[in-house]
Amino acid sequence: MTDPTAYEMVRPARVRRTLEEAPIVFLPIGCVEYHGPHLPLGVDMLTADAMCHRTAELTGGLVLPPLWLAAGVLPLPHSITVDATVLRAAVRPILRQLAEGGFKTIIVFSGHGALDHLHALREETDRVMDRFPGVNALTTVWNELNAGMPGDIHDHGAKVETSYIMEFHPETVDLTALEDDPEAEHVGVYAANPRFTASRERGAAMADHAVRRLAGIIEGFAAGERADSWVMLRELVDRLQSGDLEVVADSGFAEGGSLRFDLHNPHGQSKYITAVRSLTIDGAEVDLTGAALSNPSVGEGHTDTGVDRLGPLSGFYVRRGQTMTLEAPRAGAAPGFHDVEAVFTLADVMEIAGRGGLQVRGAALSGHHS
Ligand SMILES: [Zn+2]
Numbered sequence: 490m491t492d493p494t495a496y497e498m499v500r501p502a503r504v505r506r507t508l509e510e511a512p513i514v515f516l517p518i519g520c521v522e523y524h525g526p527h528l529p530l531g532v533d534m535l536t537a538d539a540m541c542h543r544t545a546e547l548t549g550g551l552v553l554p555p556l557w558l559a560a561g562v563l564p565l566p567h568s569i570t571v572d573a574t575v576l577r578a579a580v581r582p583i584l585r586q587l588a589e590g591g592f593k594t595i596i597v598f599s600g601h602g603a604l605d606h607l608h609a610l611r612e613e614t615d616r617v618m619d620r621f622p623g624v625n626a627l628t629t630v631w632n633e634l635n636a637g638m639p640g641d642i643h644d645h646g647a648k649v650e651t652s653y654i655m656e657f658h659p660e661t662v663d664l665t666a667l668e669d670d671p672e673a674e675h676v677g678v679y680a681a682n683p684r685f686t687a688s689r690e691r692g693a694a695m696a697d698h699a700v701r702r703l704a705g706i707i708e709g710f711a712a713g714e715r716a717d718s719w720v721m722l723r724e725l726v727d728r729l730q731s732g733d734l735e736v737v738a739d740s741g742f743a744e745g746g747s748l749r750f751d752l753h754n755p756h757g758q759s760k761y762i763t764a765v766r767s768l769t770i771d772g773a774e775v776d777l778t779g780a781a782l783s784n785p786s787v788g789e790g791h792t793d794t795g796v797d798r799l800g801p802l803s804g805f806y807v808r809r810g811q812t813m814t815l816e817a818p819r820a821g822a823a824p825g826f827h828d829v830e831a832v833f834t835l836a837d838v839m840e841i842a843g844r845g846g847l848q849v850r851g852a853a854l855s856g857h858h859s
Contacts, residue, residue: 494545496553504551512593513550513707515541516583518610519600520559522568524646525678526666529658530567532650533559537600539657540631540700547704550594556580561603563645565677573609573802580613588621594710595626596703602630602643604761604836608801611718618716625716627706633721634699636728642695643729643758647680648687649695656692679808680757719838726836729758734843736829737812741822741849748775748820750829751812752843759808760841764834765796768817770827776819784813801837824851 493499496514507513519534529535534555541552558579562570580597587595595617597610607630614626631653632643641648654662667675667684675682710716732755740751748770754760762782768775780796782805794805807813815831830844 492546492549494542494550494552496551499551507549507551508591511549512591513545513548513596514587514592514594515545515550515552515596515598516580516587517541517552517555517598517600518559518580519555519557520562520569521557522559522562522570522601523565523677524650525675525683527663527683528646528651528654529661531557532646532654533600533602535600535658535661536631536650536653537598539653540600540696540703541596541598543696543700544596544598544703544707547700548707550707553583556583559599559601559603559606560609561606562601563677573605576606577609577613580610581616584613584617584626585620588617588624588626593624594707594716595624596707597626597628598703599628599630602632602645605802605804607722608837611722614716614718625710625714626718627716628718629703629706629721631695631699632729633725634702635695636721636724638695638698640691641680643725645679646675646677647683648691649680651683651687652689652692653696654692655687655689656696659689679759722836723838726761726838730760730835731839731841732756733841734760734807734831734833736843736845736847738846739848740814741827741829741847742851743820743822743824743849744852746821747816747818748822748849749814749816750847750849751814752807752831753812754807754809757809759806760833761804761806761836762799762833763801763804763837764799765815766832766834766840767830768815768820768832769830770820770822772828775817775821777817778819780815780817780819782813782815784811786811804836822849824849 517537521530524532538555560573610628614628617626635642664684671685734752737751829847
């Protein structure tokens with residue numbers, strides 16, 4: 490019989506032996522979130538839980554029951570999100586008590602990839618390391634563990650997440666709930682129709698890669714390395730989010746000095762915008778006071794986000810194929826043809842631009858437009 494790895498299923502003697510032999514503990518975190526008609530709501534917690542147990546089988550250690558509280562959950566049907574302060578209030582005392590209880594390696598493994606949620610968790614694992622110098626605490630997520638793997642490594646409810654659940658809990662997946670058309674789009678599925686792309690083999694290969702990488706990192710702690718919850722984030726954002734936005738050439742509108750125009754994400758993955766660095770019109774930088782972003786797509790809930798409120802805990806998503814609007818009330822732009830360039834920070838770690846020619850219409854002289 491293999492050594493049990495579920496914290497809630499073992500007796501105290503097993504915990505004491507773990508603390509002596511391999512003082513490693515895993516906290517899987519997920520959420521309940523709509524992932525399309527074909528997947529269970531617990532995809533993220535099921536994936537995190539399964540990967541933690543597979544890693545613990547290699548490294549030793551125990552896995553806590555999955556925590557289903559998460560921030561940044563998409564506002565889609567039947568999903569439940571909590572504020573990042575609630576997530577922190579739950580996670581902070583858990584991590585502290587694990588450190589006080591003698592665990593030297595604490596892995597917070599999120600199956601939920603929202604970058605605001607992960608930012609809060611990374612800060613909490615850093616915090617417990619500051620407080621307990623002998624402890625390594627790492628926040629990670631499956632997509633960053635696989636950032637060096639060829640092929641698709643990240644999506645929502647599509648090939649990647651469907652393949653994981655086909656590997657971990659195949660009885661819960663119903664591919665026939667998806668349209669029998671490779672081109673069909675489904676709410677909550679952010680890539681090609683997984684009925685035609687997902688496979689258990691892919692799920693097993695991705696799980697194996699992620700688990701081996703995490704086991705290697707944990708082994709590094711035993712050899713004196715220190716946990717760093719930010720290095721893999723940079724690798725992941727660079728892999729997934731690089732590539733500029735496109736200015737929608739005929740979308741410009743000027744009125745009373747304000748300018749608004751659209752930017753489109755033509756890439757296969759989301760952009761998580763945490764700042765608008767600059768906006769230039771015909772080479773001259775304009776004032777961004779009062780500027781705002783909107784993304785009216787279903788499931789986003791971003792209508793009018795002031796750029797001064799953006800940050801790593803309050804970023805703005807523009808996903809695959811979506812278009813957002815940038816409005817700058819003090820741009821001082823006049824109707825006509827202009828070259829525009831907007832520069833955005835993604836996930837607090839890299840920059841992209843959106844630049845191009847923009848045809849700007851103006852308000853009618855009466856002052857109102859319809
Ligand atoms: Zn998910």
